[in-house]
Amino acid sequence: MSQQYRAVNDRVEERFHNPSDETRRTQQKTGVLLTNLGTPDAPTAPALRRYLAEFLSDPRVIEVPRLLWKIILHGIILRVRPKKSAEAYASVWSDEGSPLLVISQHQRGAVQKALGDEVIVKLAMRYGNPSIPKVMREFQELGIRRIVVLPLYPQYAAPTTASTFDALADELKTWRWVPSISFISGYVDNPLYISALAQSVQDHINEHGMPEKFLFSYHGTPKRYLDNGDPYHCLCHKTTRLVREKLGLEESQCMTTFQSRFGREEWLKPYTDETLKQLPKDGIKHIAILSPAFSADCLETLEELEEENREYFMEAGGETYHYIPALNDREDHIAAIVDVLRREL
Ligand SMILES: C=CC1=C(C)c2cc3[nH]c(cc4nc(cc5[nH]c(cc1n2)c(C)c5CCC(=O)O)C(CCC(=O)O)=C4C)c(C)c3C=C
Ligand SMILES: [Fe+2]
Numbered sequence: 001m002s003q004q005y006r007a008v009n010d011r012v013e014e015r016f017h018n019p020s021d022e023t024r025r026t027q028q029k030t031g032v033l034l035t036n037l038g039t040p041d042a043p044t045a046p047a048l049r050r051y052l053a054e055f056l057s058d059p060r061v062i063e064v065p066r067l068l069w070k071i072i073l074h075g076i077i078l079r080v081r082p083k084k085s086a087e088a089y090a091s092v093w094s095d096e097g098s099p100l101l102v103i104s105q106h107q108r109g110a111v112q113k114a115l116g117d118e119v120i121v122k123l124a125m126r127y128g129n130p131s132i133p134k135v136m137r138e139f140q141e142l143g144i145r146r147i148v149v150l151p152l153y154p155q156y157a158a159p160t161t162a163s164t165f166d167a168l169a170d171e172l173k174t175w176r177w178v179p180s181i182s183f184i185s186g187y188v189d190n191p192l193y194i195s196a197l198a199q200s201v202q203d204h205i206n207e208h209g210m211p212e213k214f215l216f217s218y219h220g221t222p223k224r225y226l227d228n229g230d231p232y233h234c235l236c237h238k239t240t241r242l243v244r245e246k247l248g249l250e251e252s253q254c255m256t257t258f259q260s261r262f263g264r265e266e267w268l269k270p271y272t273d274e275t276l277k278q279l280p281k282d283g284i285k286h287i288a289i290l291s292p293a294f295s296a297d298c299l300e301t302l303e304e305l306e307e308e309n310r311e312y313f314m315e316a317g318g319e320t321y322h323y324i325p326a327l328n329d330r331e332d333h334i335a336a337i338v339d340v341l342r343r344e345l
């Protein structure tokens with residue numbers, strides 16, 4: 001072997017073929033990557049501009065011809081929306097930071113504790129920080145050869161789940177030695193996930209009584225995405241049905257709606273806000289609302305459901321409006337996430 005080859009070989013040897021006991025122990029572990037959508041670094045207009053520029057440039061999120069969209073995004077949206085969104089974020093921001101990030105960190109810690117130290121659990125965000133490339137490189141540094149990726153979106157959707165896959169693939173394109181990867185693309189069928197959701201509803205009933213209606217309000221997408229084959233709409237209806245059946249509720253007691261519209265085109269219907277304005281007119285004055293597409297509370301629940309939509313309902317003549325929190329770091333939710341992971345580990 002030439003001297004030049006021997007020098008390279010020794011480096012590789014030391015790291016991969018003849019590692020220290022400590023390095024070998026780490027390398028034999030499986031990496032678990034939990035991901036969520038991501039959030040701005042601060043509730044300020046400049047931070048929102050950076051975050052929204054990354055988020056809304058993703059062709060999985062906005063399926064519009066690129067050049068046209070670039071002009072609209074940079075010419076209009078990024079001039080107007082950051083300030084408005086920053087105000088909304090400021091209303092839910094805590095001392096620890098953005099609720100989505102803080103809750104996701106708690107979930108990561110709880111999952112690590114439940115799985116023990118044979119696996120290394122890390123958290124990454126699709127947009128913003130900690131980014132998927134950064135966290136994947138931490139696994140690379142540790143010499144991890146097997147990674148299970150779980151985007152914390154129970155209902156598969158191209159703008160969320162597939163977009164996470166894209167980010168992962170983009171990073172792996174730059175790696176010479178790609179590890180074994182399992183990518184979990186959804187888990188609405190997981191019995192522990194459905195039980196946890198049902199139990200959160202039951203806990204609500206025990207504390208506040210039975211409402212006239214439960215609204216299962218899911219984040220929307222443009223209807224065009226459903227027309228083009230995205231299964232998300234169907235998976236949302238399935239989630240509602242499974243939870244309703246688990247609780248033994250009548251079909252008439254539960255309704256599936258879609259929230260967080262963005263832009264002018266038609267989104268999945270019925271819309272949550274319009275439904276809330278209509279229900280009191282139909283004599284429904286006591287409702288409870290939950291949002292099973294969010295595994296952690298975030299702007300879209302704490303501001304949109306807790307504040308904005310509550311007002312629509314009350315102003316339309318509603319009397320009792322309760323928001324049932326996301327599953328967050330409830331014990332039964334962590335048990336469900338661990339079960340989803342164990343099936344892959
Ligand atoms: C513009 C199109 C959007 C699509 C399609 C979309 C789908 C989608 N989003 C989530 C989950 C979350 N979205 C959140 C915020 C958010 N979403 C959009 C737009 C689309 N989402 C925007 C512009 C924003 C930012 C907020 C704003 O400026 O109003 C969040 C909350 C993030 C946080 O920091 O708290 C989550 C979570 C799903 C599940 C989904 C499709 C299935
Ligand atoms: Fe969204």
Ligand SMILES: [Fe+2]
Pocket residue numbers: 260299300304
């Ligand atoms: Fe919103």
